[in-house]
Amino acid sequence: MDEQDLKLDGNAAAGLFRELFAFELTTARGRCDNCGAVAEVGAVAVYANAPGSVLRCPQCESVLMRIVSNGGRYWLDVRGISWLEIRA
Amino acid sequence: MKLPGRALSRITWQLGEVAELVDETPRVKTLILEVPDWPGHRAGQHVDVRLTAEDGYQAQRSYSIASAPEDERLAITVERLDDGEVSPYLAEELVVGDKLELRGPIGGYFVWETEQGGPLLLVGGGSGVVPLVAMLRHRAASGAKVPTRLLYSARSLEEVIYRDELDRLATEDDGLEVLYALTREQPQGWTGYARRVDDQILREVAYPSGEGVAFVCGPTRFVETVADGLVAVGYAPEQVRTERFGPTGG
Numbered sequence: 001m002d003e004q005d006l007k008l009d010g011n012a013a014a015g016l017f018r019e020l021f022a023f024e025l026t027t028a029r030g031r032c033d034n035c036g037a038v039a040e041v042g043a044v045a046v047y048a049n050a051p052g053s054v055l056r057c058p059q060c061e062s063v064l065m066r067i068v069s070n071g072g073r074y075w076l077d078v079r080g081i082s083w084l085e086i087r088a
Numbered sequence: 089m090k091l092p093g094r095a096l097s098r099i100t101w102q103l104g105e106v107a108e109l110v111d112e113t114p115r116v117k118t119l120i121l122e123v124p125d126w127p128g129h130r131a132g133q134h135v136d137v138r139l140t141a142e143d144g145y146q147a148q149r150s151y152s153i154a155s156a157p158e159d160e161r162l163a164i165t166v167e168r169l170d171d172g173e174v175s176p177y178l179a180e181e182l183v184v185g186d187k188l189e190l191r192g193p194i195g196g197y198f199v200w201e202t203e204q205g206g207p208l209l210l211v212g213g214g215s216g217v218v219p220l221v222a223m224l225r226h227r228a229a230s231g232a233k234v235p236t237r238l239l240y241s242a243r244s245l246e247e248v249i250y251r252d253e254l255d256r257l258a259t260e261d262d263g264l265e266v267l268y269a270l271t272r273e274q275p276q277g278w279t280g281y282a283r284r285v286d287d288q289i290l291r292e293v294a295y296p297s298g299e300g301v302a303f304v305c306g307p308t309r310f311v312e313t314v315a316d317g318l319v320a321v322g323y324a325p326e327q328v329r330t331e332r333f334g335p336t337g338g
Contacts, residue, residue, distance in 0.1 A: 004308060004312070005307075005308055005309065006308075007308050007332065008333075009330060009331065009332050010197060011134070011198050012332070014194045014195040014196070014197075015099070015192075015194045018096065018099040018194055019099060022095045022096060023095060023096065024096065026195055026196050026198075040197055041197070042195070042196070042197020042198060042329070043197065043330070088095070
């Protein structure tokens with residue numbers, strides 16, 4: 001197994017997002033702060049084999065978001081995303 | 089409190105009771121569940137299933153919903169992975185009447201509803217066919233006439249899940265074509281595809297460039313190959329929705 005086999009997509013983080021957000025996040029669009037690519041969250045790469053989940057840009061592979069949860073607390077690092085457009 | 093717009097209610101774990109177990113293939117079983125207060129789902133969504141050991145250790149996995157939104161009971165289809173933590177229990181130990189902890193429905197990106205139209209191209213590898221079959225069941229139950237093709241890659245005919253139902257749906261419905269690619273073993277006289285899905289197969293199966301939507305589900309490498317191939321034969325990346333099953337799906 002190599003790194004490519006570990007690559008999932010935004011669907012794999014959908015349950016985690018539902019714990020945190022009142023709107024469906026996998027259909028939200030976000031902009032990669034590194035390369036400017038815009039994609040729906042469902043289409044970004046997700047690596048869930050770390051202690052948390054790491055979301056990466058499908059174009060340039062920069063880290064978009066890191067989410068770690070433990071004992072009822074969540075840590076969100078979203079500095080890789082310029083903006084998120086969430087459809088209410 | 090009523091939330092505005094499409095706000096979702098808080099997701100919580102709930103118990104479903106196993107009402108029926110269906111052997112699909114030697115390694116694949118469908119669990120039909122009674123879930124009180126199930127809020128309904130859309131074709132392509134999944135549920136999370138959580139098992140708790142006596143010492144409190146928990147393991148959680150996602151499973152695509154196999155049933156149509158129109159069906160009375162919720163069905164998930166589980167492939168047994170021998171070194172898995174969850175799937176051997178679900179596929180072998182579980183009996184009718186057992187309770188299962190689950191939450192859902194989850195996801196919105198890999199979803200097809202009849203209003204989205206088509207033509208609809210579905211490409212599944214192995215148990216990646218499950219959410220695609222939910223879409224086909226939804227299409228059939230709603231009487232939609234959207235032209236649809238399913239390309240289903242499996243190792244052998246014996247490993248094709250829902251085979252009787254797929255063949256029946258394809259026979260009854262002029263708008264639906266089901267094509268198989270058997271990658272390892274083919275029965276004598278097999279006239280379908282006898283290799284892994286490649287650009288040539290996609291060129292033959294895909295709708296003319298720019299038409300409709302495509303959903304691709306399966307192991308990561310399969311999904312990448314097919315998604316790249318569809319773009320190579322003329323689909324725009326935005327027309328191709330993907331769902332990857334990881335190696336830890338067990």
